[in-house]
Amino acid sequence: MLNLDRRRQFLDLMAESGWDLLLFYGHSWRKDFFRSLVNFNFFGPHAVAALTRSNELSIVLSHPWDHELLFDKLNGKVAWASDFRSAIRRMVHGRTAIAGKEFMEACFIDESTVSATAAVEALRRVKTPDEIGFIREAARLADSGYSHFVETAEAGMAEFELVAEVEAFLKSHGAEDNFMLIGSGGTEVYGMRPPGERRFQPGDNITTELTPCVNGYYAQICRTMVLGEPSREQQQSFAIFEEAQAAAQKFLKPGVNIKDVARVQNDVFRREGFGEYTGAKYTRVRGHNLGLYPDENPWVLEDVDCVVNKDMVVIAHPNTYLPLSGYMVFGDTLLVTEDGCVSLHQTEKKLFEKAAERRHGTGE
Amino acid sequence: MKRGLISWNKSEIPVEVFEQRVARIRAVLAERDLPALVVYSDLWRSNQARFLSNFMPYFNRALLVIPSEMPPTLLCGLSPRVYGWIRSVTTIDDVRPAGNFTKPLFEIAEERQWPRIGALDLERFPYDIHKALHRGPIDLVNVESSVVMTPADDNTELSIRRKASTLAKEILEQEIPNGVGLTDHQFAGRLERRFRRAGAEDLLVLLTNGRSAPAPATGATLEEYFSVSLAVEYRGHWIRISRHHGVVITAPPESRIMEKLDGAYPYELGEASIQAAHLEFRHKGKRLFYGDTAL
Numbered sequence A: 001m002l003n004l005d006r007r008r009q010f011l012d013l014m015a016e017s018g019w020d021l022l023l024f025y026g027h028s029w030r031k032d033f034f035r036s037l038v039n040f041n042f043f044g045p046h047a048v049a050a051l052t053r054s055n056e057l058s059i060v061l062s063h064p065w066d067h068e069l070l071f072d073k074l075n076g077k078v079a080w081a082s083d084f085r086s087a088i089r090r091m092v093h094g095r096t097a098i099a100g101k102e103f104m105e106a107c108f109i110d111e112s113t114v115s116a117t118a119a120v121e122a123l124r125r126v127k128t129p130d131e132i133g134f135i136r137e138a139a140r141l142a143d144s145g146y147s148h149f150v151e152t153a154e155a156g157m158a159e160f161e162l163v164a165e166v167e168a169f170l171k172s173h174g175a176e177d178n179f180m181l182i183g184s185g186g187t188e189v190y191g192m193r194p195p196g197e198r199r200f201q202p203g204d205n206i207t208t209e210l211t212p213c214v215n216g217y218y219a220q221i222c223r224t225m226v227l228g229e230p231s232r233e234q235q236q237s238f239a240i241f242e243e244a245q246a247a248a249q250k251f252l253k254p255g256v257n258i259k260d261v262a263r264v265q266n267d268v269f270r271r272e273g274f275g276e277y278t279g280a281k282y283t284r285v286r287g288h289n290l291g292l293y294p295d296e297n298p299w300v301l302e303d304v305d306c307v308v309n310k311d312m313v314v315i316a317h318p319n320t321y322l323p324l325s326g327y328m329v330f331g332d333t334l335l336v337t338e339d340g341c342v343s344l345h346q347t348e349k350k351l352f353e354k355a356a357e358r359r360h361g362t363g364e
Numbered sequence B: 001m002k003r004g005l006i007s008w009n010k011s012e013i014p015v016e017v018f019e020q021r022v023a024r025i026r027a028v029l030a031e032r033d034l035p036a037l038v039v040y041s042d043l044w045r046s047n048q049a050r051f052l053s054n055f056m057p058y059f060n061r062a063l064l065v066i067p068s069e070m071p072p073t074l075l076c077g078l079s080p081r082v083y084g085w086i087r088s089v090t091t092i093d094d095v096r097p098a099g100n101f102t103k104p105l106f107e108i109a110e111e112r113q114w115p116r117i118g119a120l121d122l123e124r125f126p127y128d129i130h131k132a133l134h135r136g137p138i139d140l141v142n143v144e145s146s147v148v149m150t151p152a153d154d155n156t157e158l159s160i161r162r163k164a165s166t167l168a169k170e171i172l173e174q175e176i177p178n179g180v181g182l183t184d185h186q187f188a189g190r191l192e193r194r195f196r197r198a199g200a201e202d203l204l205v206l207l208t209n210g211r212s213a214p215a216p217a218t219g220a221t222l223e224e225y226f227s228v229s230l231a232v233e234y235r236g237h238w239i240r241i242s243r244h245h246g247v248v249i250t251a252p253p254e255s256r257i258m259e260k261l262d263g264a265y266p267y268e269l270g271e272a273s274i275q276a277a278h279l280e281f282r283h284k285g286k287r288l289f290y291g292d293t294a295l
Helices: A004-017 A032-037 A064-070 A084-091 A117-125 A129-152 A159-172 A232-251 A258-271 B015-031 B047-053 B080-089 B102-111 B127-134 B155-178 B184-197
Strands: A021-027 A046-052 A057-061 A077-080 A096-099 A177-185 A205-214 A221-227 A287-289 A296-299 A313-316 A320-322 A326-328 A332-336 A341-343 A352-354 B036-042 B061-067 B073-076 B094-097 B116-120 B139-143 B200-208 B227-234 B237-244 B255-260 B275-283 B286-294
Touching (some): A004 A046, A046 A084, A159 A177, A232 A326, A258 A287, A258 A313, B155 B227, B227 B286
Parallel strands (some): B073 B094
Antiparallel strands (some): A205 A221, A313 A332
16 A cells, blocks of 8 residues: 555655655645555545655545544554644654645645645656556456457447446446546547437447556557548548557657657647647647556646656557547557557557447336 | 536526625625626635635636726736636626736726725735735735625525535435445545546545545545544535445434535635534444534
């Protein structure tokens, strides 16, 4: 539960920075800073871990059930407080830095503390062997989850019904959490969002990004399937996405800059005359780091300056809108190795297709 | 995470309901001579903006700006590509990119000549936004949510929470008898399917075999005296519920915890007008949990 590799790194960071105390704050949405040191999936809504320069650990939780589950699992002081604000203020002493300070309620702390968010994020970017193990498990789950997605989707089914089935599958197979977006339709679709009541129709692109979480760590897969036989435009469009993702995967290795990982993807679109569809109007990012948060820094964009290191885990996904066939997605979780990168997925790299005939009724 | 059906059924929550809620905000703004109120929202803290506009982000953060004499504006961290979807499921037409949140807010304030505005529970804003707001050209004035929003007095709010509660009771009544022998992961998966097919946006499942407090699934096989405790979000309305298998308890509880459900968070420890009580019983050495959401 205690990440010992990280603990050593954080102690070094404190010594280098002259901090007496380093707090790791988490709330129910952003548990990642807390879990980077103490990998405990708290119910919430708040948790904070405090590490002193002399390597003492203490934790305050906001729910008594969390306290009961954790108090005898660690060599450190574990408490809970209904008045979390007072508890966290009592922890602060000397030169206190906080990872996750930006997400805290303003009343929790004052100006005497400094933010450790960027420094801790930079350390977290490179994964430890244990963390990579969890992400590998999450990637395997993403593969089987996508397989279930394809098996389950059918004409007449509503988006939210398909998502319910995939969530059920992932949770049944041990996912702690899952971030999932979906899109369906044709050239009128500009992105993905939470599932709606729209029912799938023959000819639809059905896009998804599945992001299951194992022991706090997320892996992500993006794929597009066509309900029925893909049209020429859908095939033409997918070929561009496939080439762009392959370009990123071929390029990604230690020492390259993340902005160039974005550039090599965008260059494929530019060459095909679709350069305008690589900008913010049509897409968000060309990928991002993965770990305890499903959308970690660095984001893969041409204006983000960040050198890639071994053991970073990055998804390269050239997801965007193209007028050929609407919004498409395609991407794999990639582990940066000594001299390149490897995909953590087994799912085929193809435009998935499925017969559009309806097999059975929808709903319950 | 919030990944279920996010929709707005106007027969369930008519637009007039939101208009009445916003009217109450505006009355307080008028009393305090404030031209607008800004409300913070994110994936987890979506209760307040949802109450006022039906906006509940599936990711990222947002500021809802409610002027005293103009329609609301949403400063949104999500991509402009989903603004159409936001307009389709909320009362908001004016959706703008948030950037760092403060710049667009200050631009609106300058354009409309607002020297100061209200901020709902200002001291509970995230530290970074709070700090940036205080560095800007306008004064921020705290407006207490307890004064302008009382969900417990709102019939529509209560009606949907009751619906969510009834849904949860029905599903648990049907699923718990079949739970023994399943792994807690399998049981959690069954609940995911049932709740999400019924339209729930989010679901948190805690389980125990009676040797600890309820906890996230670990792969354990569910035994005779297992308990399940859920946090369910339905149409943006959160409820909490705990149930157990194996025996009907008539003895008094050994302990209980109270959770507040009508604040900024889906739940937090404390008592409130809308609250959940989780009672703990002992039976044959096992801990059993039972609880409901109530007024």
